[in-house]
Amino acid sequence: MKKILRLLFIMTISTATTVVYAQSPVKVIFDTDIDSDVDDVGALAMLHTFADHNAVEILGIIVTSEDKYAPMCTDAINHYFGRPDIPIGALKGFPLRDNSKYTRQLSQEFPHSLTSYDEAEDATALYRKLLSSQPDSSVVIITVGHLTNLQNLIESKPDQHSKLSGLDLIKKKVKLWSCMGGVYPEGKEANFYRPDPASTKTSVEKWPGQVVFAGWEIGDKIITGGEYLQKSLPKESPVWRAYQLYNNFEGRQSWDQASVLYAISNSNDYWDLNKDGYVVVAADGSNKWMPGKNDKQAYLVEKMNPAEVAKVIDALMTGKYSSKF
Template identity: 65%
Template sequence: MKHYALSFLLIFIGYTSIFAQTINVILDTDIDSDVDDVGALAMLHTLADHGKVEILGVIVTSDDEYAPACTDAINHFFNRPEIPIGVEKGIPLQHISKYTKEIAEGFPKRIQTYEDALDATTLYRQLLSDADDQSVVLISIGHLTNLAHLLKSEPDDISPLNGIDLVRQKVKLWSCMGGMYPEGKEANFYRPDPASTVYSVENWPGDVVFGGWELGGEIITGGLFLQQYLDPTNPVFQAYKLYNNFSGRQSWDQASILYAVSPDKGYWELVREGHCQVHPDGSNTWIPGKPGKQAYLKKKANPTEVAKIIDALMVGIYRPSF
């Protein structure tokens, strides 16, 4: 009997340790103009397949009319059709992407049109309200319009907390792809909505780690390895083919995913001394000072080695050492 009791105890410990490692992620993405958002979403699905993350929801911060359906089609492909998708409602739409329409129309999905997606602020509030305290990692890999709307949201039927208090209570980390460090001007911060960047960075009540343009620019993924490893029936294959026919692409968004899920692996150095000031035009400056709630990532590991890990996760290969 003692033997059985010990076995059950070890199984129980094994299960609890697996669950303890699961990171609850909300992804906020501008999946349209660049293809690194597709790579980032594919990474999350691989990590979800291995119990490393749970994808609570995806906020699509894009005016590309096919962006939410494209996202939904990718989620369906990876057998997670239930993942809710939110968008900013009532905005003029356009189509600029090299791949969203083709992915949306070429793969099974639930969301047929932009209008089928949920309201981003409502979804943000619902996901956070439903989550345990300090349990959510929010990863933003686009511009910050919907995040600012969340922060500015008032108490409602979903939660008695306003947006800032809801974030303070539920979110343990914001991993933000945005800005340049120690200073510069980067697209997520300045295009098309720098005011939302200023508001979000100034009012975020918790810990935030920025991954700047200079970081992902040196990490090239999505090239021949992806072409050779993936099947053409995979939407990730199709997106990278349509984008630049596997010429390789910088990995800004994937870097912020990798940090968020493996902050202790030492791929980058954390610069904690100071804070990020965003100027009205969306450019930014790191102001040196005492360590606070903000930090930015600085190159440490060889970008070629980091690229191998990201490429592996993008095609479905997972190692605990990642």
């Protein structure tokens, strides 16, 4: 009933104002290297806030990480936000490590269902299952880590979920790839070069649809997760706990949250888009924007003062929502 009232409220607002969400939620697959930095946790918290207000449907989460606790940490956050059934996929078949500042603790301190990394679904199979079950041109993929799993999707073959190749499945089902990666107009950024630069080259060069890059320089100026978050969230929140463990609320850059905000918000107030050109990725994962004709790629250009964007992101990370986002 609450959900219906919210929907009616949003629909009522939508007739009176111009900046509103589409009435149906954005269908999101979130591909994250949740382990090394804490902005992945902030980005996931934002998605749950959007989902609470029918602006997002989280179809699934792809964990692109070598951290043995990353899938359980993700599951714990989903449980906290009341979405314990979100499917989680992970890359399989390589040695795992344990050096995150927060994933082990979150998976030990907060309830979740997954009991091990291996229990997570195979990332490529999950990508294919999720995409094949959705309406055409309806899915937004947000990547905020390296691109190994996206490359595997692109190169995937027909399977029990779909007769289409990975590339054809993307062409049919995905309407936008929002990618936190690279530096614009040029530079070298971790999601692109570490640990799998070849996957960046493949993903960027073969991606058949629209992609918008949120470069390092965008999130780098947006500091969130400081005192405001510390005071706004209960200590029982895994988001609060992750930021405490990461740097005790000193504040942190918001690379990943920028990519989420761009993908979900209908507002043009935050950033401009540079659509004039395309990105070239070198073998070492460094990148350069080349002027020229390309109607599929764009990158975010600063528009609103980053301190103001930070307030918006901090609010969304702590569960506050208004239709103006």
